[in-house]
Amino acid sequence: xxxxxxxxxxxxxxxxxxxxxxxxxxxxxxxxxxxxxxxxxxxxxxxxxxxxxxxxxxxxxxxxxxxxxxxxxxxxxxxxxxxxxxxxxxxxxxxxxxxxxxxxxxxxxxxxxxxxxxxxxxxxxxxxxxxxxxxxxxxxxxxxxxxxxxxxxxxxxxxxxxxxxxxxxxxxxxxxxxxxxxxxxxxxxxxxxxxxxxxxxxxxxxxxxxxxxxxxxxxxxxxxxxxxxxxxxxxxxxxxxxxxxxxxxxxxxxxxxxxxxxxxxxxxxxxxxxxxxxxxxxxxxxxxxxxxxxxxxxxxxxxxxxxxxxxxxxxxxxxxxxxxxxxxxxxxxxxxxxxxxxxxxxxxxxxxxxxxxxxxxxxxxxxxxxxxxxxxxxxxxxxxxxxxxxxxxxxxxxxxxxxxxxxxxxxxxxxxxxxxxxxxxxxxxxxxxxxxxxxxxxxxxxxxxxxxxxxxxxxx
Numbered sequence: 001x002x003x004x005x006x007x008x009x010x011x012x013x014x015x016x017x018x019x020x021x022x023x024x025x026x027x028x029x030x031x032x033x034x035x036x037x038x039x040x041x042x043x044x045x046x047x048x049x050x051x052x053x054x055x056x057x058x059x060x061x062x063x064x065x066x067x068x069x070x071x072x073x074x075x076x077x078x079x080x081x082x083x084x085x086x087x088x089x090x091x092x093x094x095x096x097x098x099x100x101x102x103x104x105x106x107x108x109x110x111x112x113x114x115x116x117x118x119x120x121x122x123x124x125x126x127x128x129x130x131x132x133x134x135x136x137x138x139x140x141x142x143x144x145x146x147x148x149x150x151x152x153x154x155x156x157x158x159x160x161x162x163x164x165x166x167x168x169x170x171x172x173x174x175x176x177x178x179x180x181x182x183x184x185x186x187x188x189x190x191x192x193x194x195x196x197x198x199x200x201x202x203x204x205x206x207x208x209x210x211x212x213x214x215x216x217x218x219x220x221x222x223x224x225x226x227x228x229x230x231x232x233x234x235x236x237x238x239x240x241x242x243x244x245x246x247x248x249x250x251x252x253x254x255x256x257x258x259x260x261x262x263x264x265x266x267x268x269x270x271x272x273x274x275x276x277x278x279x280x281x282x283x284x285x286x287x288x289x290x291x292x293x294x295x296x297x298x299x300x301x302x303x304x305x306x307x308x309x310x311x312x313x314x315x316x317x318x319x320x321x322x323x324x325x326x327x328x329x330x331x332x333x334x335x336x337x338x339x340x341x342x343x344x345x346x347x348x349x350x351x352x353x354x355x356x357x358x359x360x361x362x363x364x365x366x367x368x369x370x371x372x373x374x375x376x377x378x379x380x381x382x383x384x385x386x387x388x389x390x391x392x393x394x395x396x397x398x399x400x401x402x403x404x405x406x407x408x409x410x411x412x413x414x415x416x417x418x419x420x421x422x423x424x425x426x427x428x429x430x431x432x433x434x435x436x437x438x439x440x441x442x443x444x445x446x447x448x449x450x451x452x453x454x455x456x457x458x459x460x
Contacts, residue, residue: 001246004236005217006229007037007066007193010261013224022264023052026222029264031060033257034250035229037090039219042068043078050082057086066090066132069124071106076120080127090130093120093158096166097149098140110145114152125157132160134195139169139178147185154190160217161186162193163210168200176209183214193217196227203227208235211245222261230258238428252401255425259404284329288322298332304430310340330406333421336432343457347396347449350374354441356384366391366445385444392448400455401425407440420447426455 008030011023018026030038038060043049057065065086067079076091083089095106095117102108108116117133124131133153138146150161163179170178175196183192194210194217196203207218207227220229237251250257284298292315299306299314306314317339321327327335350367364387365378377394381387385405393399404423420443422433431454435446 001241002211002216002244004211004215004245004247005036006233006247006249007039007064007217007219008035008221008229009039009195009219009224009226010222010229012039012041012068013221013226018264020048020052024055025264026261027056027060029257029261031063032250033253034248035063036217036248037064037066039066039092040068042070042075043082046078050078053082054085057083057089061087064088064090064130066092068092068094069120071095071120073123076123076127080124083128088130089128090132090160091124091128092132092134093117093124093153094134094136095120096136097146098137101137101140114149117149117152118156121153121156121158130160131158132162132193133158134162134164136164137166138163138182139165139175140167143178143181146182150182150186150190154186158190160191160193162195162217162219163215164195164197165206166195166197168197168202170206172202172205172209175206176213179210179215180213191216193219195219198225198227204231204235207232208243212243222258230254252399255401255403256405284327284332286318286322286327286332288319290322295332299336302329302333302336302430304336304340304432306336306340313339333404333406333423333432334419334434340432343454345449345453346370346456347453349446349449352388352442352445354384354388362387364388364391366395368392368395368449384441388441388445389448392445392452396452396456400452403430405444407444420444422447422451424448424451424455426459431455431458 010026027038038056040053053065053067065083065088067083069076069079069091079091096102102110102113106116121131121133135146135149153161163182165175179192179194186192192215194207194215196206204227211218218227218232220227220232222229233247233249233251233254236245236247240246284302286295286298292311295315295318296306296311314336317335318327321331321335347368347370350369353365356362361380362384363378363380364384365376366388367374367376375395377391379387379390379394381390401424403425406421408419420435420440424431431451433447433449433451433454435443435450
């Protein structure tokens with residue numbers, strides 16, 4: 001099985017529009033997702049950008065922190081200084097190889113480019129053990145020239161060569177063939193990576209075929225014009241085994257974390273959100289004039305594959321709600337959770353004990369009954385709800401992907417009722433559970449058990 005590492009460039013896309021705190025939170029989410037590399041742009045403000053890199057390096061200890069070194073001695077010095085505390089630092093040399101790019105960006109012609117690359121990579125290698133050379137616009141350059149420049153970079157100490165289709169010049173199979181030729185030329189001297197522009201909507205396909213054909217690293221972004229992180233990681237999750245490919249990404253956290261990052265970056269990146277972002281908001285707008293087919297189609301867009309019986313139940317409840325108000329995605333999900341796929345409970349909640357505080361780790365002790373026997377689970381988690389879900393998983397002996405989790409108040413006052421909605425994914429299908437309680441943790445536990453019961457019933 002070939003391991004494909006993922007280098008995420010979300011912080012290189014529209015980064016100047018994010019606040020310092022937002023950049024930190026994006027990096028924190030990528031670290032939780034186990035992104036192999038978190039890429040940062042060139043240092044522009046020495047004081048704040050250096051602090052940013054060092055702050056991220058302090059908590060993202062398992063990820064490579066990569067910073068663009070620019071094209072001058074000063075920019076390289078600044079990048080190296082910022083990376084000093086990082087456990088796994090990397091300097092990136094990003095240079096165009098097309099004729100227009102070299103003359104416009106580097107003010108160099110082809111005969112001088114090899115010397116320029118050698119000098120920058122050598123200087124970077126003297127300051128950092130890991131150096132990457134990114135051949136920007138490589139697909140618009142002569143293949144032999146690209147091979148010659150990669151040799152210069154490798155001989156100067158680059159351990160990663162990234163081939164970039166910056167203008168989406170090639171179709172996926174053409175790009176894969178181009179990358180294969182370069183990877184074969186480099187051999188074991190360095191790792192081959194790819195970065196694909198999504199101008200024509202082919203970036204994910206190009207990256208996937210390139211991974212099969214020789215590349216061992218793919219550059220992604222949550223919001224941007226290159227290969228989408230969620231889409232590419234989803235391909236590795238769903239088809240990786242059949243293609244002989246794997247990654248270290250936490251697939252069970254993928255959807256939730258990507259949505260969290262999109263919430264932080266979506267309105268500021270200047271780029272349209274990926275289709276997955278439309279799960280909420282304006283993706284669903286229904287009223288009392290919509291028929292059963294429209295409601296079923298909306299449920300399908302949200303990821304639910306409902307039976308005829310469940311469609312009838314959902315539509316009946318929808319008509320009741322739609323008579324009073326318009327129905328959006330969140331309302332439709334609540335309808336589905338409360339009316340569809342209701343099954344006899346395999347697991348019943350007996351009791352739960354939660355311990356939480358600012359000086360202790362959150363822990364949960366859950367007791368469930370099944371077939372008249374009680375089963376206990378005790379787990380520590382990142383907060384009381386996470387600990388509760390882990391304790392339930394310990395009891396049932398299975399981990400399901402948490403696709404979404406929502407909580408809201410359904411009544412007002414000190415004794416307000418809380419409603420929780422949980423969406424779990426199993427075998428490519430979504431199962432939603434709903435729970436209501438004056439205790440929001442209790443509501444969350446009940447919602448999770450409700451969703452699990454639906455999975456158990458269908459898979460029995």
